[in-house]
Amino acid sequence: MKQDNLPDPDMENATAALIRAAERAREIARQTGTAVIYIKDGKLVREIPKPSSVKRNRSK
Numbered sequence: 001m002k003q004d005n006l007p008d009p010d011m012e013n014a015t016a017a018l019i020r021a022a023e024r025a026r027e028i029a030r031q032t033g034t035a036v037i038y039i040k041d042g043k044l045v046r047e048i049p050k051p052s053s054v055k056r057n058r059s060k
Contacts, residue, residue: 006012022038029036030049037046 025036026047026049028034029047030051033048033051035046035048037044039045
């Protein structure tokens with residue numbers, strides 16, 4: 001999702017970084033059983049991600 005016409009080079013990848021951060025927040029919320037809260041269409045939304053049935057091996 002790169003936009004070449006942005007005046008600030010740091011902003012070129014900001015959207016992709018925000019999407020990755022949201023995915024990670026949902027992953028952590030799923031693991032800990034906590035809610036993710038965000039604004040959608042001007043309304044506050046509280047989402048509790050369902051636990052994943054697939055367990056990942058986190059050893060790296």
